[in-house]
Amino acid sequence: MLPGIGVFGTGPVVKVLVPILRENGFKIEAIWSRTIQDAQETAKELAIPFFTNKIDDVLLQKDVDLIFVLCPPNWHAQISVKALGIGKHIVCDKPAGLSQTDALKMVKAGQYYPTLISLINHSFRFLPAFIHMKKALKDNYLGSPITLIDIRVQSGCLFSDSDTFDWKCDDTMGGGTLNLIGSHVVDLITYITGQKAVRVHGVVKTFTKNAENINGIRSISAPDFCCFQMELQNDILVTTTLNSHTAGTTFQQEVMICSSTGHLVVRGGDLFGRHNKGNEEVIYLDVEDLQYPVANSILPKTFTKGLCKMVSALREAFLPVNEKAGWIKEPVCSAANFEDGLYVQAVLSAIRQSSQTRQWVKVDVMTEQPDQNELLSAVVRRTAISIS
C-alpha cells in the first residue's frame, strides 16, 4: 500500500518529482511553501488538492504518510524533526540542513524513530552507472587497490537569469556549487568505495557576484566554483573540480576511479573501464530516455534519472506491505540516511574552513550539540583577544 505524499517546497526539483511520483502510483495530497501565493500557484500547476503555508497543516494530514522536504535548507531540520515526531516518513533534500548542528538534530530524531524511513535525496546512489561501478569494484575489476579518484562536474549557472535573489544566491542560506553539487560528490565517494574522508583541502570561490536581476546592494555570495582534495581512510586521494561558473555550458560529469592496473570511469550516465592492459571498454550504456515533462527540466538528466530510480525503490519498499505506511527495508537499504547526511555536512564544513585558512583540515563529525554557553563564551573570548 503506497503512502500519501506531502511536499515541502516549490522549486524545480518539485516539478520533476511530482510527475515521477504519480507515474509510480503515489498520490500527492498536500504542498507547502513559505508564502501562500507561491503554494497556491504550484498546487494549481501540479494539480495538488491542498496547499498551505503552515507546516503543521501538511504534517497533521491523515492521508499524508511520506514527506518530501525540498524547500530551502534552513527549513530542513525543523520540518524533518517535527515530521518524524508526528510519525511520518521523510525524504529530505541534500545537504541535510545548513550545518552539522542541523544535521545532528535530524540524526538524533531519526535514531529515535527507527521504524520510520528517514533518507537524504542523494539520487546518484540510484543511477545505474554508479551502481555498476560499485559492483565492478566489488568484483575486483581494477585488479589492485584504488589509488586515485578524479571527479569533474561542469554545469551552467545554478540559477537562471530570470531568478531574483533567494537562498540559492546566498552562501549562509545553503546555496552554491559546494552545497548543491559537492554534497552529491562527497556522498557518492563513500557509497562507491565504502571509505570516508580523513582530511581535506579546498578552494571555494564566488566569481560571479551579480546577475541581471541581482545587483545593487544585493550580491551573490554562494560559490560558483570549488575544487577540493580529500584523503580517504585507505590513503586514496580524491580530487574534485566543480565549475558552475561557465554559464551556458551543458551539464557534464566525469567520475574516474584509478588503480595501478586499470580504471573505471562514469561519463554522464555511462560506465567505461579498462583492466589488464586491455583497451577501454563499455561496461554500461544508459540508453533509457526520460519522458515529458520530466525530460524538459533544468535539472541534469543524471540527477533526474537517479530520482526516478529512487522513487521506484520507495514504491518497492511500501507496496508489498498491506498495513498503512508499513514498509520493508531492502529496496531502500542503499539510500543515504541521516547519518550519511551528517558526515557530508562535516566534510563540506571542513572544505569551507580549509578555503578560509588555506590549510588542510581534519574532518570532524559532530556527535554532541555544541553547548550554547560555550559557543557564547568562545565568541566573547575571541572578541576580547581581537580588542586587546
Next chain:
Amino acid sequence: MLPGIGVFGTGPVVKVLVPILRENGFKIEAIWSRTIQDAQETAKELAIPFFTNKIDDVLLQKDVDLIFVLCPPNWHAQISVKALGIGKHIVCDKPAGLSQTDALKMVKAGQYYPTLISLINHSFRFLPAFIHMKKALKDNYLGSPITLIDIRVQSGCLFSDSDTFDWKCDDTMGGGTLNLIGSHVVDLITYITGQKAVRVHGVVKTFTKNAENINGIRSISAPDFCCFQMELQNDILVTTTLNSHTAGTTFQQEVMICSSTGHLVVRGGDLFGRHNKGNEEVIYLDVEDLQYPVANSILPKTFTKGLCKMVSALREAFLPVNEKAGWIKEPVCSAANFEDGLYVQAVLSAIRQSSQTRQWVKVDVMTEQPDQNELLSAVVRRTAISIS
C-alpha cells in the same frame, strides 16, 4: 642561410625533431649521447653523419651553429652554458635543468650572449589553438576580466613498459608528470595571460612505483599525478589536474579560460568560445594532419604540431640573413626564453614544496646563486637542531 644542427640526446623527441628539421631545410651535422653505443645506433637510424659521447666534439664542430639540448635534465645547464660560451645558438628542452640553480646559470649565460638565440622548447606557444586563444583574449572576446583557468591533461604512463630504469622514472633526475607536463602548463598560462603565479598549492603523487622492467630494489619515484592551484597576479585562480596514472588512455588536454560573461576553451588542438550569452562556437579547428614518420611518435600530437611550428619559426628567423648564423628576432619573439624557464622552475619548486609541507607556498624566483657555504651551514644547523 640555415645553421647546421647539433643534437644532444636520443629520446623520442629527437626522433620526431630530426625529420621536422630536415623538412624545413636544416642539416643535422652531429649527435651526442652519454654512451657511444647509443649515439651510434641513433646516428645510424636517423642518418646523421657524426656521432660522439664527448660534448666538445659537437660544440666545436665548425658546421654546427644551432644546438638542440634534448638529453636528460641533469645535462641541460652544463651543455647550454658551454655552447653559448663557444658562440652557438641553443634550444633547450623543458624544464630548464633540474632546479632554479641550473636555470639561473642558463639565464646568466643567455644574458651574457644576447646576440645568440637561447630558447626553451615550450612548443605549446606555437600551437595555433593557443595562439588564437591569446589573440581572442587580446580582442576582449570574453567581455570581462579572466576569473578562472581550469586545465586538465590526461595521458598514459610517461614511459613504456619496455623501458628500463632511467631518468624519466626518477624524481630527482627530473622525471615525472609535474616536470614534463606541468612545466608546459605553467609556461602556457603566462604566455596566454601575461600573468605570473604569486602563490601555489599542490599535491604531487607517485601512485605506480613499479613496472614490468622496473621492480626489485629499483622503484619509480617520478610522480605520475599532480594537481595544483595557482593564484596569479590579478587574483585569477588557476586549477590544474595532470593525470599520467591512467595507463592506456589516449592523451587528452583541455584548457578553459573563464570570465563572468564567457569562456574560451582549447580541447586537443581546437579552440571553442562562448560570449554574450550565445552558444559555444568553434573559433579554430585544427584540420592539418601530421606526416609519417612524425605522426607515428608516442609524443602527443599537440606537442609535435607545436614543435613543427617552432622549427618553421626558427627557419624564418635564420633564412633571410645571409651571414653565417645570423638571424632576425621577430619570428621567434614569442618563444620561451631562459628567463621564462627560470620562472617555470620557481613555480615547479614551490608546488613540490607545497605538496611536502601541505601549505600554500609563495613563488620566489631566484636572482642570485645560493652561497655554497651558506647552504652547508644551514644543513649543519638543521642537523644540530634535529640531534639536540
